[in-house]
Amino acid sequence: MNNAPINSGPLNSMGGSAIPSAVVITPSTGFVWRWIVTLGGVDVSDQLTGPVRVEGSEDGDMVATLNLWLGDDPVSIRGYTGQTLALDFVVLGDPELVSRRFTGFLVQPEFDVLTRILSCTGTTRLSDTFEAMELDAIDLTVGGSWSQDVFEETAGRSRWEYTQERMSTRRAGLNADRAGQARLTPWYPAGIAFDFAPGSTIYQSLDISLSSLSETTNVLELEIDYRFPRYRQRNQDYSWLHPGTGGNTSLTGFNAWRADSTELPDIQMVTDAVESAGWFITWNSWYRLPGSLPELAQPWFNENIDLLLGADFVAAVRWAQPAVERYRVRLVVQEALDAVGEVIVRDRIVLDTDSDTDRLWEQSTETEDDQPVESDDPLDQLPRRDQVRLDAAASTGLLRARAQLLQAQRQSTVSWQIPLAHALAVDFGQRLKLSDQGATVTGTVIALSEEADIDSGAALLTISIAVGQGDAAAVSDALQLPAPPAFVDDIAPVIESTLDTQIGLRISSPPYNDALTGFAGSYSIGNGDPSLRYPRRFAVPTPEIPAQWRDEAVAEQPVIIRVAPPVDVLEV
Amino acid sequence: MTQLVLGGIPVSLHTGEPAHSYGYVGGRTDVTLSGGTPVPMRSFTKRLITISGSGWVSTGLDALNWDAYHFLLCAVPLRVSGIDSTLTITADSRPDEPVRAQALVGEDWVSTDVSMVGRVGTITPVAGASVYTLTWFPQFTVLCEPPEEGYGSGAVDWQIICREV
Numbered sequence: 001m002n003n004a005p006i007n008s009g010p011l012n013s014m015g016g017s018a019i020p021s022a023v024v025i026t027p028s029t030g031f032v033w034r035w036i037v038t039l040g041g042v043d044v045s046d047q048l049t050g051p052v053r054v055e056g057s058e059d060g061d062m063v064a065t066l067n068l069w070l071g072d073d074p075v076s077i078r079g080y081t082g083q084t085l086a087l088d089f090v091v092l093g094d095p096e097l098v099s100r101r102f103t104g105f106l107v108q109p110e111f112d113v114l115t116r117i118l119s120c121t122g123t124t125r126l127s128d129t130f131e132a133m134e135l136d137a138i139d140l141t142v143g144g145s146w147s148q149d150v151f152e153e154t155a156g157r158s159r160w161e162y163t164q165e166r167m168s169t170r171r172a173g174l175n176a177d178r179a180g181q182a183r184l185t186p187w188y189p190a191g192i193a194f195d196f197a198p199g200s201t202i203y204q205s206l207d208i209s210l211s212s213l214s215e216t217t218n219v220l221e222l223e224i225d226y227r228f229p230r231y232r233q234r235n236q237d238y239s240w241l242h243p244g245t246g247g248n249t250s251l252t253g254f255n256a257w258r259a260d261s262t263e264l265p266d267i268q269m270v271t272d273a274v275e276s277a278g279w280f281i282t283w284n285s286w287y288r289l290p291g292s293l294p295e296l297a298q299p300w301f302n303e304n305i306d307l308l309l310g311a312d313f314v315a316a317v318r319w320a321q322p323a324v325e326r327y328r329v330r331l332v333v334q335e336a337l338d339a340v341g342e343v344i345v346r347d348r349i350v351l352d353t354d355s356d357t358d359r360l361w362e363q364s365t366e367t368e369d370d371q372p373v374e375s376d377d378p379l380d381q382l383p384r385r386d387q388v389r390l391d392a393a394a395s396t397g398l399l400r401a402r403a404q405l406l407q408a409q410r411q412s413t414v415s416w417q418i419p420l421a422h423a424l425a426v427d428f429g430q431r432l433k434l435s436d437q438g439a440t441v442t443g444t445v446i447a448l449s450e451e452a453d454i455d456s457g458a459a460l461l462t463i464s465i466a467v468g469q470g471d472a473a474a475v476s477d478a479l480q481l482p483a484p485p486a487f488v489d490d491i492a493p494v495i496e497s498t499l500d501t502q503i504g505l506r507i508s509s510p511p512y513n514d515a516l517t518g519f520a521g522s523y524s525i526g527n528g529d530p531s532l533r534y535p536r537r538f539a540v541p542t543p544e545i546p547a548q549w550r551d552e553a554v555a556e557q558p559v560i561i562r563v564a565p566p567v568d569v570l571e572v
Numbered sequence: 573m574t575q576l577v578l579g580g581i582p583v584s585l586h587t588g589e590p591a592h593s594y595g596y597v598g599g600r601t602d603v604t605l606s607g608g609t610p611v612p613m614r615s616f617t618k619r620l621i622t623i624s625g626s627g628w629v630s631t632g633l634d635a636l637n638w639d640a641y642h643f644l645l646c647a648v649p650l651r652v653s654g655i656d657s658t659l660t661i662t663a664d665s666r667p668d669e670p671v672r673a674q675a676l677v678g679e680d681w682v683s684t685d686v687s688m689v690g691r692v693g694t695i696t697p698v699a700g701a702s703v704y705t706l707t708w709f710p711q712f713t714v715l716c717e718p719p720e721e722g723y724g725s726g727a728v729d730w731q732i733i734c735r736e737v
Binding site: 034453 | 598599600601602603604605606607609611612614615616636
């Protein structure tokens with residue numbers, strides 16, 4: 001199991017796809033042992049004195065401590081730091097059983113001048129190992145999930161932190177094996193590796209430590225706020241036709257106008273009127289005054305064909321509205337919640353995909369493919385969502401939340417001792433069963449501590465396992481965000497799309513009305529007071545954009561995701 | 573009588589008869605499994621030899637450097653028995669004293685010959701023997717605690733505690 005390459009398969013299949021049958025550990029006999037200590041490639045077993053301790057936990061380094069007597073000859077003390085350190089536990093007999101217990105580096109020697117004893121602490125230096133790795137190599141080794149929106153940008157940051165961020169989304173521990181190699185061990189391995197039979201463990205060594213209620217989180221409320229701009233466009237249809245045309249937009253209409261001609265607006269006036277309101281014209285159908293028609297019975301001469309007898313056009317205004325999709329995710333361990341009530345932890349992830357292009361949208365007038373084109377709908381919106389980025393952040397956040405919740409549900413530990421030679425193969429990432437000392441317990445190894453003291457001859461292994469608190473009938477939901485919530489807009493205010501016309505300089509003309517929309521101008525041949533001549537102007541009213549369309553819009557989507565921790569036995 | 577010799581210095585009988593006590597020192601712990609089974613765990617086996625006496629004069633062994641290892645030739649024999657005619661002695665034998673073999677025939681001990689190869693002695697079988705035994709005077713390389721000597725009531729009391737190296 002230990003020599004499988006790291007991350008060589010999905011976690012649940014680690015150590016082979018077939019579930020291995022449990023090895024039963026029965027009460028065994030005495031043994032004679034010794035250590036082989038190799039420091040910097042040299043066997044220094046003869047200098048070993050006192051106890052040797054090798055400790056490790058599911059997460060983090062293996063740590064070895066030992067004492068070496070340096071002898072009476074002068075030695076260079078400085079050279080020890082950084083030397084490779086290997087410890088083998090040897091069970092004497094025929095054949096001799098050599099078990100590698102530790103491979104690492106001497107990180108902190110301490111020298112006692114009086115006794116000439118060098119106290120050595122060796123570790124497997126996981127943090128140094130990962131700090132020296134490239135990011136993609138870490139990704140490959142650790143797996144898991146990572147998002148810049150959940151964590152911080154990687155530039156200039158510790159790679160070891162990055163490694164741990166990735167680990168926080170996994171249901172596994174990162175530790176070093178006996179050969180000093182980094183590896184992942186699953187929280188929930190399949191099958192029981194070792195079964196400790198009655199009478200196999202050391203008398204009165206059983207210790208059961210139940211988790212405190214406040215540590216046993218059973219509800220994790222995760223708020224994922226996704227803030228992004230909605231590109232919006234309000235369209236408005238306009239229609240204007242000179243009343244003198246008699247409603248006719250062909251040559252007949254022109255002739256009708258020509259019979260009693262008036263001033264006319266031109267395209268520029270219409271465009272200016274729209275643009276002065278901050279809008280722009282997205283579509284038009286101009287009914288132009290015809291150019292010169294000398295072949296008519298009454299020949300018609302006209303240079304300015306931008307003058308209009310009528311116009312149908314659509315104007316639009318664009319703005320970017322900040323929108324927030326608020327996913328209120330509630331991950332629950334339902335059985336624990338029912339049993340003890342809520343023990344809540346909260347977390348929040350905020351994504352923001354605003355960008356500089358938002359201002360460009362407000363200024364733009366093009367109708368490109370990825371932007372809303374004019375339509376009959378008075379209100380268009382284009383959410384500038386980055387679904388891929390949201391998915392990455394959400395799945396990272398959800399995986400981390402689930403791991404956090406599951407970790408909280410495996411806080412109860414059971415530990416016991418056994419003579420080291422009886423259980424040399426016990427390792428992290430194994431599921432153990434204990435049927436001794438009146439207890440029946442299953443769980444995954446989370447800590448191992450072995451101490452073999454040359455003076456006393458005692459060589460003991462302390463095993464700690466985490467016992468999960470699952471329920472066999474529990475249901476586990478898929479870990480994914482629901483569909484995005486919908487934003488509901490207020491009803492758009494409607495304005496009259498047909499523009500008015502008022503023609504002055506005749507006695508019959510009403511007084512000039514500034515509030516009237518559309519075109520104002522005068523007859524070519526008037527009979528009224530010249531001072532009452534109407535200004536030639538074209539007015540285009542634009543509909544109001546409600547504040548609710550502009551202000552930050554928030555849409556909530558609550559979801560409950562049930563998490564089911566695996567089941568372990570804990571009976572005493 | 574066989575003389576006690578430590579670090580090449582013979583200890584004469586004027587210091588009193590040296591009483592030997594052979595034992596073991598450390599290196600072994602027994603644990604009890606939950607079913608009551610005791611399990612011994614041992615890292616080494618070394619002898620602890622305590623020699624004491626009370627006589628007219630002191631041993632004079634203070635001439636020795638107590639920080640150094642010394643050669644101890646014991647004056648009291650050790651013994652191994654077995655029903656087999658091949659026996660292994662558990663410590664080296666003094667070169668100046670032969671290993672003696674005896675066989676129990678009926679109710680009498682009968683001397684017989686033994687040939688030693690290292691610590692393994694092959695005893696010449698004796699007809700009707702039920703038990704064979706080897707007796708030898710052991711020698712050890714030892715580290716001594718600086719010995720205590722007590723003077724009073726007209727005698728010198730001394731004790732040397734030696735640990736096998």
